[in-house]
Amino acid sequence: DASSARGRASERKKRTRGGSARRRERRQARRKTRIRARMASAAPASRGAARASTAARDAPFAAAANGPGRFRRDGNGRNRLVAVRAPRRWTTRAAATSGDANVVIKPKKERAKVDPSAVLQVPPSQIRNFSIIAHIDHGKSTLADTLLSKTKTVAARDMEAQLLDSMDIERERGITIKLNSARMNYVANDGETYVLNLIDTPGHVDFSYEVSRSLAACEGALLVVDASQGVEAQTVANVYLALENDLEIITVLNKIDLPGAEPERVKREIEDVLGLDTEDAVVASAKANIGMEDILENIVKMIPPPPDTGDEPLRALIFDSYFDPYRGVVVIFRVVDGNLGVGDAVKFMNTGKSYTIDEIGIMRPQKVPVNRLSAGEVGYMIANIKSVADARVGDTITTTKDASTEPLPGYSEATPMVYCGLFPTDSDQYEDLRVALGKLQINDAALRYEPEQSSAMGFGFRCGFLGLLHMEIVQERLEREYDLGLITTAPSVVYKVYTSDGACVDIANPADLPDASVRDRIEEPFVKLEMFAPSDYVGSLMELAQQRRGEFIDMTYLSESRTCLKYDIPLGEVVTDFFDELKSRSKGYASMEYSFNEYRKSDLVRLDVLINYEPADPLACICHRDKSYVMGRGLVDKLKELIPRQMFRIPIQASIGTKVIASTSISAMRKDVLAKCYGGDISRKKKLLKKQAAGKKRMKQFGKVEVPQEAFMAVLKVDQNAGSGG
């Protein structure tokens, strides 16, 4: 009569823990008030702002991990796959490497054998759902590894460093992109066995919507802060997200074993900046295995158990989904209310699609099938779903019968923030590109694309991304996995253009901008930008923000030596080389974070580029009138560097409308001749010519002029520091 015994045990527990729970609630309430006040001052209407940022979830940390400039391309590796939505599951890596839509999903004739004793069943009161939030490099992945081995979830022999970051791109960039979850059993000091569900979060605010949904699936979070570095921009953003979701936060000062660790200073920063109580902060080192027990005990003691709502109509929150070529979409979810099991007919409330569950189970972290999951538990589900777009993160699963009436809050559609044109280098590859994008989209609900055509570039696609990182990853996958040669045009944000007849159009391609005569006004997206940096660099960072049309909001000292700067700044200025510039001006010490704020009217113009007197649409950009001269000058100079000399003189001009604001020219090539070419040389010279011709073939043709690939990103490389004067 095990279940009634368990029931009694939990009853007893509730009684004994009643007092401490009440104390905790009081403490929490107090803390929250403080924090709310702080957030209100920092970001008016914090809740709304945070939601907006969720919707925006753009790219600061695209850059944060690795700016475009430092993006390592792996020359040898087609097998070094890069994936946003591609699964990184411990047990399905081989299958996971492709987003191949052509694979037929076999209907499962037999259900997976379920071993009822394989998974320990506990009542909700003994479940703890938590995630780990941290700034990049503060040790999140190592901590997760250590917890897994500490709870013996993963056998020592299977353990490898940074288990959670096993995906290639994550290793390459040292970041976590893809979330993951793992169920651990932990015998606490009180003698009870608890089930701990660790829900990993992507370390990137390109994916902040996904982060917020993961956090919504938890009751608590471990805030990991590097004890030598202190609070960084991403820490703050993540803490706000966690507080939005009413999570209990356990502060962990990591890397305490490092000689530079300053736990007291960092505690002060946490209290001052984040308003969190550091009384209970755990001083730890995941690498040296210090403080791990304290963390586990704190998880059990401080994080509230999920409410016991197993009898209510089913509501489960999808916080991740990925496409497995053999099984179809695997949906990862947290059961909020009710329960579900194999064979149940379920419905996704936002997309309205219905499915029958083929398999259900938990992640440990490999998949272990079970018969039922109920309120509070975290697991996966396979139901013959064909595309991840049908199982969108944030959607609510309910049963077809006795459906819940109210979906879980917080669902939002993916809204691309950055657009760019993708064209095949070789026009014959257009069809291949179309197929490849289709396949990627099956596993990446946020990717948007539509056909685009230009006389110079031929046929291609205008693609929308969550942010720069997302964009780079998609490009990288297309090049590595599908072997496509691509030309990318400079990224552009989405402008709202109001025409004189009152209509509003979204413009994501500068070439589509309506003529000045029919425009009433243009609005551009503004973001709230926070930069954290040692005080020494404040001057130079302020200069940077000002050059990029930032509006100063606030500056606070975190400590004597560290400062937080807040700006309102156009997103279009951030999706350039902003992050690289930030890092180089601060010698790598600054961090930044931003979230979408609002659309604002700006005096914007389209800067056209003419090569040999012919307009080059893919090089056009939208910029502020005050900066147009600097941009135009910089752009023509950059193009002069990037376009090789040809057999004739090539004038290059930048213009606004018909007015030329900057011009330069590339002089004609004087000499390119092979002196000798006799019998034995002929095949050698032929090779040389073929190589040169292949290079030319990769270039795009503007009239008679051949323009190399790099030129299309020229606008990003313009040195804006020269003479802009803010």
Place this chain on the structure above:
Amino acid sequence: DFLCFGDIHEGILIHCCGTVPFIIPCARSGASLYSCAFYPMETAECLLPRTHLHRRCHYCDFAISLVGDDAESHIALQGMRRYVDFLIREIALTPYSSSTGDFEGGDQPPLRTVFFGGGTPSLLPPDLLGSVIEALRERFGIDPDAEISMEMDPGTFDAEKLTQYVDLGVNRVSLGLQSFDADVLKWAGRGHTLEQSREAIAAVRANRGVERWSLDLISGMPGLTKKAWSDSLKEAVDVAPHHISVYDLQIEEETLFGTWYNSLRFGKNGKNTTMVSNLNSHMARPELPSEDESAEMFHMASKTLRDAGYEHYEVSSYAKVGLRCAHNQVYWTGRQGWYGFGMSATSFTAHGKQFARPRKMRDYEAYVEAMAAFIDEPSRARTIKSSFEARADALLERLMLGLRTRNGVDLVHLRQDFGDAVLAEIVSAVRAGWPEELVEMDDYRLTLSDPGGMLVSTQLISTLMARVSSLHTP
């Protein structure tokens, strides 16, 4: 085509050349070397026999072997002899059939031109040269009027040796002078002095058996000024050779010049400068003329030599009317074939069939052994191509070689050989992509202008290649 008997399949040229394994070479004149049908090629080491230094010309990259300090030493002679033995075996084993398509023995036409080059053939003792010529005559026959050319470097021969060569049949000499400026010669690592150059010229001019002779100059050499170049050109005109080759210096990787100058040219940031300068700090490293300056030198040569009655009949070649190098014409018309013998030599016997021999002595020996074993050419030397590729290749060659010459590409032949569609494609690509002033085109001929078009010929041809789809494999 004066070189060719009958149709393409029968056109046979031979050139043979001998050079030798450990021997020879010196590729001191970039010029003369390349012209060797047999030998030409990349990395070369050259040795300057008279200087007692193991040095190579700083721009040379042919497949050659060092002779050593003394070309007449026992070891050097032995090496040359061994090489010539293999050469003779190769010649003897070469079948007509594989070189000339379907030609079946019988009345094969004899060779119309023979060219010894690719190294420094003038280091070869006359008796060895004689045995090579004898082998050719025996295997293929040599036309009594054949042009038999030989590359000769000043300082490696005297009047007596020249007479011996002439007695063996050599009737055209190509002198690898390179410059009439003593400093430039020194900087280029040439093994001869200006005096030796002048002695050599005198010897060649004095020899009545030399029916025609040619002189090589290189422009764009380090340290070469426009003044010095103009003087060199004048002196060249004064000594009145029948033919003058003017090469624009090419900096090849893996040559000393490559090490010196490529980093400067391409590494604008000067990354490699320190390394390079440490490496060669003991050597004078004069400045390379700028692109504009060397373009100017090309213009100067074109003007001076044309004014002196020379015809600029190919990018790097000038000749008095009717005295073009018969041998080179074979390469450039692209409608004839040739034999090549010797290390790293290439033969071309019909459309799409090109054979390149191994570039290392040991491999070359093995290649000849294999020929002996199989009689037929060993299969690994055979380039098998699909018909499409072969056609695209032949077309490329036709354009690449034809556009280098004053005769240009014969559009009528082009249409006969490749069809109307190809012709139309080329004509429209030329109209769309090439500036008018660089090209001359009518219904019969496509020619690059002299000197503007010729100076950028590589650009023009590669533009054509990028835009004419018949020129690349799908």
